[in-house]
Amino acid sequence: MTASESGRTSSSLDTFPRLLLHHAATRGDRPATREKYLGIWQTWNWSEVALEVRAIACGLAELGFKRGDNLALIGDNRPRLYWAMCAAQMLGGVPVPLYQDAVATEMAFVLTDGEIRFAIVEDQEQVDKLLEIKEQCPCLQHILYDDPRGMRHYTQTSLQGLDEVIAMGKVHDKNQPDFIPGEIAKGSPQDIAVMLYTSGTTGKPKGVCQTHETFIAAAQSGVGFDHLTDQEDILSYLPMAWVGDHLFSYAQALVAGFTINCPESGDTVMTDLREIGPTYYFAPPRVFENLLTTVMIRMEDAGALKRGMFHYFMAVAKRCGSDILDGKPGVSTADRLLYALGNVLVYGPLRNVLGMSRIRVAYTAGAAIGPDLFRFYRSIGVNLKQLYGSTETCAAVCLQPDREIKFDSVGKPAPGVEVRIADSGEVLVRGKLLLKEYYKRPDATAEAIDAEGWFHTGDAGFFDEDGHLKIIDRAKDVGKLADGAIFAPNYIENKLKFFPHIKEAVCFGHDRDMVCAFVNIDMGAVGNWAERRGLPYSGYTDLAGKKDVLDLVRECVEQVNVDLSHDAMVAETQIHRFLVLHKELDPDDDELTRTRKVRRGFISEKYGVLIDALYSGKTSQFIETQVKFEDGRTGKVAADLVICEVKTFPVMKKAA
Amino acid sequence: MSGRNIGEVILDLNNISLSFGGVKALTDISFNVREHEIRAIIGPNGAGKSSMLNVINGVYRPQHGEIILRGEHFANMNSYKAAKAGLARTFQNIALFKGMSVLDNIMTGRNLKMKANILQQAFWLGPAQREELEHRLKVEEIIDFLEIQHIRKIPVGRLPYGLQKRVDLARALAMEPQILLLDEPMAGMNVEEKQDMCRFILDVNDQFGTTVVLIEHDMGVVMDISDRVVVLDYGKKIGDGTPDEVRANPDVISAYLGASH
Numbered sequence: 001m002t003a004s005e006s007g008r009t010s011s012s013l014d015t016f017p018r019l020l021l022h023h024a025a026t027r028g029d030r031p032a033t034r035e036k037y038l039g040i041w042q043t044w045n046w047s048e049v050a051l052e053v054r055a056i057a058c059g060l061a062e063l064g065f066k067r068g069d070n071l072a073l074i075g076d077n078r079p080r081l082y083w084a085m086c087a088a089q090m091l092g093g094v095p096v097p098l099y100q101d102a103v104a105t106e107m108a109f110v111l112t113d114g115e116i117r118f119a120i121v122e123d124q125e126q127v128d129k130l131l132e133i134k135e136q137c138p139c140l141q142h143i144l145y146d147d148p149r150g151m152r153h154y155t156q157t158s159l160q161g162l163d164e165v166i167a168m169g170k171v172h173d174k175n176q177p178d179f180i181p182g183e184i185a186k187g188s189p190q191d192i193a194v195m196l197y198t199s200g201t202t203g204k205p206k207g208v209c210q211t212h213e214t215f216i217a218a219a220q221s222g223v224g225f226d227h228l229t230d231q232e233d234i235l236s237y238l239p240m241a242w243v244g245d246h247l248f249s250y251a252q253a254l255v256a257g258f259t260i261n262c263p264e265s266g267d268t269v270m271t272d273l274r275e276i277g278p279t280y281y282f283a284p285p286r287v288f289e290n291l292l293t294t295v296m297i298r299m300e301d302a303g304a305l306k307r308g309m310f311h312y313f314m315a316v317a318k319r320c321g322s323d324i325l326d327g328k329p330g331v332s333t334a335d336r337l338l339y340a341l342g343n344v345l346v347y348g349p350l351r352n353v354l355g356m357s358r359i360r361v362a363y364t365a366g367a368a369i370g371p372d373l374f375r376f377y378r379s380i381g382v383n384l385k386q387l388y389g390s391t392e393t394c395a396a397v398c399l400q401p402d403r404e405i406k407f408d409s410v411g412k413p414a415p416g417v418e419v420r421i422a423d424s425g426e427v428l429v430r431g432k433l434l435l436k437e438y439y440k441r442p443d444a445t446a447e448a449i450d451a452e453g454w455f456h457t458g459d460a461g462f463f464d465e466d467g468h469l470k471i472i473d474r475a476k477d478v479g480k481l482a483d484g485a486i487f488a489p490n491y492i493e494n495k496l497k498f499f500p501h502i503k504e505a506v507c508f509g510h511d512r513d514m515v516c517a518f519v520n521i522d523m524g525a526v527g528n529w530a531e532r533r534g535l536p537y538s539g540y541t542d543l544a545g546k547k548d549v550l551d552l553v554r555e556c557v558e559q560v561n562v563d564l565s566h567d568a569m570v571a572e573t574q575i576h577r578f579l580v581l582h583k584e585l586d587p588d589d590d591e592l593t594r595t596r597k598v599r600r601g602f603i604s605e606k607y608g609v610l611i612d613a614l615y616s617g618k619t620s621q622f623i624e625t626q627v628k629f630e631d632g633r634t635g636k637v638a639a640d641l642v643i644c645e646v647k648t649f650p651v652m653k654k655a656a
Numbered sequence: 657m658s659g660r661n662i663g664e665v666i667l668d669l670n671n672i673s674l675s676f677g678g679v680k681a682l683t684d685i686s687f688n689v690r691e692h693e694i695r696a697i698i699g700p701n702g703a704g705k706s707s708m709l710n711v712i713n714g715v716y717r718p719q720h721g722e723i724i725l726r727g728e729h730f731a732n733m734n735s736y737k738a739a740k741a742g743l744a745r746t747f748q749n750i751a752l753f754k755g756m757s758v759l760d761n762i763m764t765g766r767n768l769k770m771k772a773n774i775l776q777q778a779f780w781l782g783p784a785q786r787e788e789l790e791h792r793l794k795v796e797e798i799i800d801f802l803e804i805q806h807i808r809k810i811p812v813g814r815l816p817y818g819l820q821k822r823v824d825l826a827r828a829l830a831m832e833p834q835i836l837l838l839d840e841p842m843a844g845m846n847v848e849e850k851q852d853m854c855r856f857i858l859d860v861n862d863q864f865g866t867t868v869v870l871i872e873h874d875m876g877v878v879m880d881i882s883d884r885v886v887v888l889d890y891g892k893k894i895g896d897g898t899p900d901e902v903r904a905n906p907d908v909i910s911a912y913l914g915a916s917h
Contacts, residue, residue, distance in 0.1 A: 038796035267806030
């Protein structure tokens, strides 16, 4: 490559396809993508990836994919789906990743709304879903599948294997070698790069349109902030439709030149994490929670010596671990020595088991993380930080700077981002990273972005004295008890969810005289606990109704009440009564969003009887609920739920 | 290979009778299996279904009758001959090595195909090494096919029952059999596990063209996936035909629902 050519490419790295070509030219031999297949990590370097992307792009063009078309991507994190994203962008099209576990009818909405003509899907399962709803989506013309397994007897003309399309593309590329460079040259940073659908905590999902410029800016600010380089290894295992995955596995990876690693399957993530040992890691709190739960379960099964050692050193870590990580002064020499010993005996091996030995920076976002959970990871030496953002803001509004970590804040505004708190307490954001628009929804766009360019996040928060943003809850969820005390349900639920035995909780209290809660037990943790006690059970519903289990949950709730009583702000919102639900809250039943956020409105409507029972002083309540199985059939679960009273504690005045 | 073109008769059983002392387990049973088909054997408890499978793969030797496999007569079949001839089976009570990992268990299914001698194996010499890689690749393909990557390294004894059944199937598949004998592959499974297993059996039949002979209790499953069904009762054949024919057969109905006398 001549000097003038390389000069041109580096000066115009303003769209993702151009970034890809830049990496292929400058670090062609570095691994770009890995995927574990047949038990072995297969690697593609940047040059190879660029060729693959180009072939997919040509193949799509051959099928009639044009500038302005939308391309749906449905499946687990597969290399070719990421490549297809870039291929669509090469042609001036817009990739639209969908949640792969969504049921067919949910997909129908997005496919129709997004006017999708082309879809690239992972396997037969997704093909079946699309064929099921094809009638409702008249636009959908081409369905391309990555994995040909089981597809031999499908005769639909709209179906094609991705392999064929790539082969077709290679021929096309040979015949018209100038086609792709021409298309890339036509791209502008103001073009829409990707359309991500909101999870729809409130109402129907909306397509958020982000341009190359905004996403590259957001990625650059994060990369610069944490000094990330092309040496980073990341594991791409989060849903591709989530803005967090798009930022980390796609935008930042293309900006900085990371290697992305795709796990073998959804079930092997833990093992794959260990094998890859990522240096940069991103996960929503629930993943960190699950990891911790697994560790705790295994610790309880360990021998007395190991268990004793674990608990002793975890206490040491809790006392001084995060201070040492932050480099704060004032940690005694004795503690430092103990921590060093603990590092050899416990924290190091533990980090290794968790696959976090090489981690330089880990982020969590997507929901508020329980302070205790957060502290746990930092105390064993994992530099876990929080960030704050949303689909509309490329998930990059606030970041926690190294050494300025607070357990209850989400950090400071990222470079180039303005954040303001409205009078109502709502967080407003302005800057380069804002969405261009909601797809075909000028009304919603106007509602979200005001005349001065501030985006209304819908989150309630405030700045503390150090300029750190604290998010309390969704603005619409924060309520008041009947006596006027502030009630932030998420805050209490997170405290509950920190217990390994509790998977999900929903608190009620707005306009009521006390707080009551629904609790979901964690089948894995409680099941294990019951087994060790020789407690027989037949399934979730049975286990959830056992008296011993209720007592276990009651202890957890009481502990939360003790915690709450320490803080005058929230002491009034201690939990008075609770019940353990007879079924797990599930996105398939619309109780959670696909990102597993609780849909409060829906739940309080669906389980109105139970809420009435909680507040009317009954001791038990019968309920029958319809549930959807994974294959789309429905069934019924019925149970008599016991309502438990919990001790509450007087407000403790704490110094400081 | 086109999987679902049901071909010629590949396995023919003629007048098989088997007794243990005075107990007649099987009496004069004849039926055949065509290439690439899914053939079910059903019947009430103690009808002789498992005995039938045991006769086919040479665990029991029948007193009368003959087995014709691809035109070849087997007067006294034994397990080794059966395996050599491309017959693989899974067991009703899982017979895996509990202490060994899933991977190692499936590798044992490749045993017959390993050519390296004991010295080469012991010292990990070139041929043994190359061979191991080859077999490992095949095994990994099966692991991928049956979607058990996440348990590859876990000792079988620690797995739930449904997964053990799947490993059992994986080991049988590792032999690359032409005929797969499945002894109640779905016993003791919940609805979802059964659906998975059905899908895998259909996939095996479809992708590899493997002929499947299976014993199953779940009528829904049998009627859904098999091409032809043979019905046994008290060691006698009382019905044979397509699922619809069998369902309409009065003898079968009375065996299952009890006759009105």
